[in-house]
Amino acid sequence: MDPTIRQLSSSAYVVIGPQGATNFAIIKARDGSAALIDADIRRIDEVEAAMRLTGCAQVGYLIDTHEHFDHTSANFYFAERAVPIVASAACVQTMKDDGAADFARMLKPVPELYERFPGLRLTLPDVVFSETTHVKLPGVTLHLQYRAENGHSHSKGDTTIYFEEEEVFIAGDLLYTEVHPVTFFGNIPNWLTALKPLFETHYKHLVPGHGPTVDGEQNGRAYFKKMHEYLADFHGHLEEIKFGRKSEAEVAEYMRSGAYAALGKTRMVDRNINHFLTGRRF
């Protein structure tokens, strides 16, 4: 399948995940190398095709915005090609703690990948930072900032990336656009706090972890605010369930209607509610 690639600026491209699947960003440097932001082993052909179509010769750095499988599972593939992999210390620690179980669970439906990539396993990033760092390639400066409020927002490793030369902001899964988010790995109150400074961030183009990219700071701000409103509203409704004032079905119905009726990935609503109530992670 040909990847859907959106060019945001002269050197920034995004592989847009079909139906709200994970977005991967490619920042092309002057020497033809690229910084690749997030990659999923299940979609490695899409990533490789995107590299070719954008004229990138090789990956200079792979950056993981956070620990989730759909963002980190191709670490193995790129580590084998001696690509340095950058992530926050909290992302790496969480992968150490929970990653192996997660990795096995996510690969269960696609066992053929173990044959295609012998030795395929959870692979930890090897360039680790705690609060901020930058990654440089010729003509490319990326500012990485750890954003998981109190160590846990959407995930424990949440990192944003700002491509200085072309003013592109990559939000990771702190932001979903036009699709229901995955909240059950997260801490919603902390996530709400983590979103606040993002209302004031500067950029010309904004890349969410899932969903369409956004042009312009005004539009971007509106999406960050929508995300905040969604999470605050959803969290309030989860509390209503907890205190017996609303049923799960009522809340699920509410989250699929009105302002939320047009959002994609509606299956996430039941999963988010169910996981919250049972305390199960999966």
Ligand SMILES: [Zn+2]
């Ligand atoms: Zn995620």
